[in-house]
Amino acid sequence: MPSTRKLLFSAYAAFCLSFAFSPMILSGAAEGWYLDVPEYSSSYDGVYYMTEQGLVTGYEDGNFRPDDPVTRVEALKMILGATEHDALSTELTLEAPAFPDLDSTAWYGPYVSLAYNLQIMTGNDDGTLRPETTVNRAEALKMLLLAADKTAELSTVQNEEWFTPYLVYGADHALLIPDATGDYLPGQALTRGELADLIYRFEKNPFSTTVEYGIASYYGTSFDGHNTASGTALDTDGYMAAHKTLPFGTKIRVTNLNNNTYVDVTIVDRGPYTEGYIVDLTPTAFDQIGSLPTGILHVRLEVLN
Numbered sequence: 001m002p003s004t005r006k007l008l009f010s011a012y013a014a015f016c017l018s019f020a021f022s023p024m025i026l027s028g029a030a031e032g033w034y035l036d037v038p039e040y041s042s043s044y045d046g047v048y049y050m051t052e053q054g055l056v057t058g059y060e061d062g063n064f065r066p067d068d069p070v071t072r073v074e075a076l077k078m079i080l081g082a083t084e085h086d087a088l089s090t091e092l093t094l095e096a097p098a099f100p101d102l103d104s105t106a107w108y109g110p111y112v113s114l115a116y117n118l119q120i121m122t123g124n125d126d127g128t129l130r131p132e133t134t135v136n137r138a139e140a141l142k143m144l145l146l147a148a149d150k151t152a153e154l155s156t157v158q159n160e161e162w163f164t165p166y167l168v169y170g171a172d173h174a175l176l177i178p179d180a181t182g183d184y185l186p187g188q189a190l191t192r193g194e195l196a197d198l199i200y201r202f203e204k205n206p207f208s209t210t211v212e213y214g215i216a217s218y219y220g221t222s223f224d225g226h227n228t229a230s231g232t233a234l235d236t237d238g239y240m241a242a243h244k245t246l247p248f249g250t251k252i253r254v255t256n257l258n259n260n261t262y263v264d265v266t267i268v269d270r271g272p273y274t275e276g277y278i279v280d281l282t283p284t285a286f287d288q289i290g291s292l293p294t295g296i297l298h299v300r301l302e303v304l305n
Contacts, residue, residue, distance in 0.1 A: 263281070
């Protein structure tokens with residue numbers, strides 16, 4: 001991604017809304033970006049998009065804290081903003097819902113009132129709201145799809161969990177990443193970075209549904225200039241890769257599961273053929289997400305649209 005994107009942040013940071021009126025970054029890191037969101041971290045795209053839209057900020061210490069958990073009402077505020085629902089509009093005359101644990105004078109009061117009237121947030125079976133409870137993947141996905149008015153596109157599934165139609169939509173549209181077993185982990189708590197990524201995926205549709213887990217290796221520098229299976233000369237200083245089956249020219253994102261950094265590469269060759277290995281990277285691409293002396297990396301592969 002162009003490094004110039006980082007420079008845009010300082011120009012609009014003062015206008016951004018925080019998750020919960022947290023202190024805003026006015027200067028941040030030396031580059032005008034969050035100290036704890038490196039450019040090639042897995043949460044970068046989502047955090048950048050949400051910041052650019054004025055929907056999130058970081059903290060006075062210059063950090064975004066992408067690994068911090070998100071409450072239900074913090075998630076609601078982000079989702080309403082991303083789907084262009086203005087909870088603070090002076091034209092709204094909404095009554096606060098009668099949840100016994102709802103403080104209508106709290107910062108989140110207008111967001112809950114709007115979401116309740118839009119049937120985005122209806123509360124729990126016991127009549128409570130539990131606003132400060134950490135939101136999980138299924139709850140956030142449901143709120144997002146309801147706020148975006150995607151109800152008509154949900155599958156009708158009989159005798160399943162309440163979240164199944166939302167999870168099916170999320171899987172079909174590559175909104176959630178499954179783990180190595182194919183489980184979408186609906187009950188897993190979301191972090192700030194993951195929620196930003198969920199909304200980014202919904203808004204921008206950057207990935208196909210192809211996800212693979214396995215081992216990445218890299219070409220030796222002696223292969224520089226050699227013809228690949230596609231006929232393209234291998235540039236070991238470039239961002240190229242080999243895969244056993246993906247069409248030549250396919251662009252993929254490879255994420256190192258040990259440090260959650262990624263690299264985008266183009267498929268130009270076939271291989272690797274060692275069991276468990278799913279991609280061969282050029283040394284430059286490998287070095288962006290790992291260290292060449294390690295020889296291999298445990299990675300996730302996603303196909304970019």
